[in-house]
Amino acid sequence: MDAPAPFDPPERLLCGPGPTNVDPAALEAMRRPMLGHLDPALHEMLLELCALLRSAYRAEDAEVVLPLQATGTSGMETGIASLVEPGETVIVGVNGYFGRRIAEIARRHDADVVEVTADWGEHVPNACLLNALHEHRDARLLAVVHAETSTGVEHPLAELGAEMRDADTLLMADCVTSLGGVELEFDAWGIDYAYSCTQKCLGAPPGMSPIAFSAQAAERARSRSTPLGFNFDLDLLTAYWTERPATYHVTVPILHIYALHEVLRGLAEEGLENRWARQAEAGARLQERVGEMGLELLAEPEHQLAPLTAVRVPEGVDGKAVQAELLARGIEVGGGLGPQAPAMWRLGLMGPNANVETADRLADAFAEVLAAVGPRAAERPLAAATD
Template structure:
């Protein structure tokens, strides 16, 4: 079929959005500007300097002096799959501490690797209880790895890692942690906690576009990967080969997405200029204001205060309200994206993200004001101004 030539004036433009979903979040303007620079070769000495700087900046954000920090070409799921396929061999036992959607994805991947997968599932909306892991470890002589999710984006829960790490170390197993939603918005302490393999993604709290997965690998994980009996099933996500490109000799593996990596360097600089302390405080202040506003509208939050993640706030959809219609109106009439529920929470919750550059007080107020206008027409009465008022008060107090 012959297509008509596309007039230049009709080249589609992506409409501006207020991104308050589970990611992607706003990319920082400095990141986007850095990415629009000229193309450069992936082994150009100047690009190698960029890689070295990215690795150094990542080690600060991951709080590690011991681990090799590098970037995988692919989204957060690439980081997850690289860890499972490079650290596990067929027949190895892995225990997954799961209380949400992304933990289940780990199980699917680990099964494909041929591992003996022990899936420990606990209640959604609460952290995973370490006692469950303790009881399971007692049943095994040899567990190769324990894995969990630090910030479960599907439930809005922050998982404490200390006890899980202690039990894992006592057993001599490796610890893998998903920090896709935590890195850059919550402290991720790779060395202190003793995480052997930690992966994240650029599109949430790192204020860069999707497409990269920053990872940290402990010396022990590097040794495990280097001394495998079998080659990992994935060549592209083989952490040993990728470490050869990022580490010492920069041996060619694949064509690195240079513009994204240059953008990530800028994003990491932005983070460290702000400082992790003030950045975490900003996430905290804005999510507190959002919660105050939602509660003033009479909406119920899913997670109890002590387990809440500042990056994402799930809220129960009131009885009889059309989930999709409210989200569609937010997007169409107010240009605001919020997230739908996943897995066990599908159709039951809205998930409101305030991550990285999207964690802004003006976005909180814009969303609450939009909800105040949409919810009454959807059949849920609210006192107009109550949500915005409560959020403004919270912001003023903090």
């Protein structure tokens, strides 16, 4: 075939569940000179990057903190594969799409999975998780989603970690939509394994998964009786990322590493608490504006996530038509994820988009489109149907 024209993507304001728009500083960093993956200059920067990740996770006491050369789901699977062997018990809090994915991955690794469930939009009570732990004292891992991207629910992780301090069971947390977006204290909360991504609250391109192992989790991973796969073997990862001289493992995505380093530098300059506050302010503004439109949020108010707001689609409104019209205006928002999801929109304000100006721009466009697509939401009962 003849060579096609260069791809010219349209401009979008990405206000869905992620990816978000990339921080301009990260895009500029990716224009810097390419280095080889065995270049000592790159290796020095990798040490700095891992130190910045420790600060972002508040994981100074963690045994290992580094970014996988993979997406967030790979970080999820790395935790299961590293910490659980076939036939061992895993307790999973399931109140949305990604809790269910953890359970599915654990089953694929031949674990005995105990699901502790709650309806979409509700949190899984810690008391129920602890009851399951009491009933399954041999459980090797208890996994929860700190920030459920499919529903906008934030789990009370600090309280769960405090209750599990003396347990032999390890605590795993999905932090895909919480790292850099809401308060997260790996050390203080007693988390044993956490994973995240780069394309949400950090504001970098997708393609890497920051992970953290406590000393107990690292020991568990290194003392497995069955071998772990090559790509995500903890010893092979640390031999390249944190030990010097570095030992070749795989060819890492160097330009993505530049971008991640740059957004973590920006996070350090802004200050972690300031970033959390900015995310909280933007989320609160959007949620206030959505309420003024007569729309109902999916998440319980006391467990509402700041970076991601799930909004129920009112009865009589074509949710996909609203999304399509917003996209025609250059704004992307998300819909419900998976066949069990209630009819909803998912609105995200993450990374460089986490500010009140973007919240107002999104809310203004949303109000205009709702008025054009259907009758006012406040004049109709809300839908109970699912997509």
